[in-house]
Amino acid sequence: MSLLNHRLARPGAYTVLLVIAWFVPYSVGSYEMHILDTALVYAVLAVGQGLVMGIAGQINLAQVAFLGVGAYTTAILTTHNHLGFWAAAVLAVLASALIGLIVGLPALRVQSHYLGIVTLGLSLAFLNWVTNASIAGSGSGIPGIPVPPLGSVDLSSDYLYYYLELVVFTLGLAFGLFVVRTRLGRRLRAMRDDSLAAGSLGASIPVLRMTSFLLAGVYGGVAGVLYAGLIRFVAPETFSTSNMFLLLAMVVIGGRQSLWGCVVGALVLSIVQNELTDLSTYSQLGYGSVVVLMVVFLPTGLAGVPSQLLRLRRHSTGGTSLTLGQFQPYDAAATTSAGEGVLLDLDGVTMRFKGLTALDQVSLTVHEGEIRGIVGPNGSGKTTLFNVISGLYHASGGTVRFGGTRIVGMRPNRLAHLGMARTFQNLRLFRNLTVREHLLTALDRTPTRWAWRYVLWPFGVQHGEKFLRAEAEQLLDRFGLAPFADAIPYSLPYGIQRRVELARAMSAHPRLLLLDEPAAGLNGAEKAQLAEIVGSIRDSGTTVVIIEHDMSLVMSLCGRVTVLAAGQVIADGLPTEVAANPQVIEAYLGRAAQNTPTVEDEPAALGSEEHA
Numbered sequence: 001m002s003l004l005n006h007r008l009a010r011p012g013a014y015t016v017l018l019v020i021a022w023f024v025p026y027s028v029g030s031y032e033m034h035i036l037d038t039a040l041v042y043a044v045l046a047v048g049q050g051l052v053m054g055i056a057g058q059i060n061l062a063q064v065a066f067l068g069v070g071a072y073t074t075a076i077l078t079t080h081n082h083l084g085f086w087a088a089a090v091l092a093v094l095a096s097a098l099i100g101l102i103v104g105l106p107a108l109r110v111q112s113h114y115l116g117i118v119t120l121g122l123s124l125a126f127l128n129w130v131t132n133a134s135i136a137g138s139g140s141g142i143p144g145i146p147v148p149p150l151g152s153v154d155l156s157s158d159y160l161y162y163y164l165e166l167v168v169f170t171l172g173l174a175f176g177l178f179v180v181r182t183r184l185g186r187r188l189r190a191m192r193d194d195s196l197a198a199g200s201l202g203a204s205i206p207v208l209r210m211t212s213f214l215l216a217g218v219y220g221g222v223a224g225v226l227y228a229g230l231i232r233f234v235a236p237e238t239f240s241t242s243n244m245f246l247l248l249a250m251v252v253i254g255g256r257q258s259l260w261g262c263v264v265g266a267l268v269l270s271i272v273q274n275e276l277t278d279l280s281t282y283s284q285l286g287y288g289s290v291v292v293l294m295v296v297f298l299p300t301g302l303a304g305v306p307s308q309l310l311r312l313r314r315h316s317t318g319g320t321s322l323t324l325g326q327f328q329p330y331d332a333a334a335t336t337s338a339g340e341g342v343l344l345d346l347d348g349v350t351m352r353f354k355g356l357t358a359l360d361q362v363s364l365t366v367h368e369g370e371i372r373g374i375v376g377p378n379g380s381g382k383t384t385l386f387n388v389i390s391g392l393y394h395a396s397g398g399t400v401r402f403g404g405t406r407i408v409g410m411r412p413n414r415l416a417h418l419g420m421a422r423t424f425q426n427l428r429l430f431r432n433l434t435v436r437e438h439l440l441t442a443l444d445r446t447p448t449r450w451a452w453r454y455v456l457w458p459f460g461v462q463h464g465e466k467f468l469r470a471e472a473e474q475l476l477d478r479f480g481l482a483p484f485a486d487a488i489p490y491s492l493p494y495g496i497q498r499r500v501e502l503a504r505a506m507s508a509h510p511r512l513l514l515l516d517e518p519a520a521g522l523n524g525a526e527k528a529q530l531a532e533i534v535g536s537i538r539d540s541g542t543t544v545v546i547i548e549h550d551m552s553l554v555m556s557l558c559g560r561v562t563v564l565a566a567g568q569v570i571a572d573g574l575p576t577e578v579a580a581n582p583q584v585i586e587a588y589l590g591r592a593a594q595n596t597p598t599v600e601d602e603p604a605a606l607g608s609e610e611h612a
Helices: 003-008 011-027 030-055 063-079 085-108 112-132 158-180 183-193 195-200 205-231 241-254 259-275 277-297 302-316 382-389 412-418 435-443 448-456 458-478 494-506 524-539 551-557 575-579 582-589
Strands: 342-353 356-367 371-375 397-402 420-422 512-516 543-547 560-565 568-573
Touching (some): 011 158, 030 063, 030 158, 030 183, 030 205, 030 241, 063 085, 063 205, 063 241, 085 205, 158 183, 158 205, 158 448, 183 195, 183 205, 183 435, 183 448, 195 412, 205 448, 241 259, 241 277, 241 302, 342 382, 342 543, 356 382, 356 397, 356 543, 356 568, 371 382, 371 524, 382 397, 382 512, 382 543, 412 420, 420 494, 435 458, 435 494, 448 458, 458 494, 494 512, 494 524, 524 543, 524 551, 551 575, 560 582, 568 575, 568 582
Parallel strands (some): 371 543, 371 560, 420 512, 512 543
Antiparallel strands (some): 342 356, 342 397, 560 568
């Protein structure tokens, strides 16, 4: 969250801005008033674009089409069907929300620029339809939209219509900020930064993607209704691709990860566009150039400038020195002991990537309350095994049972709700969430469909937020991270980043914790602290399975050790037995692994993650 957002979060700042906005009509002429009315329509539209693109990370080039759906639905229902304006407005918003869901369907299969191409294609399809459909007035558009009735208030006046827009805009922005700063917004931002890590914490990524497009559709529909009531005429050129890219410029220049930035960008560029009407060709070139410069040199937009300046100031003054606190051990569990029952059972698990067999008939049994070590040379399939257990890969054969439930084919978010958590070989922290927000995201166990409460019971959302934050503070204290609660993890030393990832994994009090090389990159003191933490986690009742190359750490922590080589189990037993096993010695010397393909050739399904 940018510094700009933090400052504007103060009630006093909100009040000042609202008072200034309320008295603006008293100081401008009728022409300027009309420009400001149009700018507010784009501001509402930009909030929706900011939610789907900046907060959720979904490339959406159909936002102007949502505006068109709202405007055209209002126009058709009021002029052709003679429906009342406000009844037509409700149906228009519902229609835009539905179109938003339809446009969002490709996000379930494609991402990045592919999603942008698809959404742009759907936007062009809408533009082609309104240009040729007789019900939409073809290329001539639809005139004669009635003035919205509001008692004795004459909304044909741009001055009075401004206050209607101001109320709707304020409510829309307040709702958007409420979403961003609570559990749904954190999940959307976590998905944006790393969808795999977010899924492993229990977030349903497909539902989140559809939710973001639903929000974009709703805001687009509201903006379309306001536009129809303001202009009282709709035509295809208003919803062209040039306006879509103008909206994109507003969001990028203002700062796509900040709703306030999106609003500032929309207001400023709406005014600038009007001033450059006679230079439209050159203005489009100028917008494009500014967007490119922003993406390259200031990706957080204008909203990120205060944060950048503060960061430079801290760097120039040497910053502040903070110390990692001591870990506070968990209370020992009263009922769980090692070997009490089978928690994880793998039977003949095989994983193939085209012609490569990464795992070959792997069988493994892990009992509750134990710390099981998984070791083996590089390329032996250890991380692939974790990916199969945690649902990132669907095993080609065999069975995996967790707590007696067959879990092959289950999504990572379902496994998280069953009580499974993991860390990754390469850190997968969220780049734009603070340490506190990492823990808040992991603590949230509510299903995404719970989001309906944002509309029908927002007080319940806010009430639940208090409990989450109280629990997050306890976790920060337990793992010694309280001094870094408001820091972005990637700005912290590597050892602290590892501590953050471990605290995040333990936020949900899992039954099974999978640790993938947690000691990698740590110094001797940090490894000793890690051993203490893992031992305390086991004592609290959580079963731990750990992949690790540091054999001294494995020998001191693990009750049993399983050794993989070339995707097969070659040894399983007590640490001292495994260390003396001739096959294990041979594998580590490299003879058993010579001329054997490794999982380094696996498809890059996990981005930058290395497969060991």
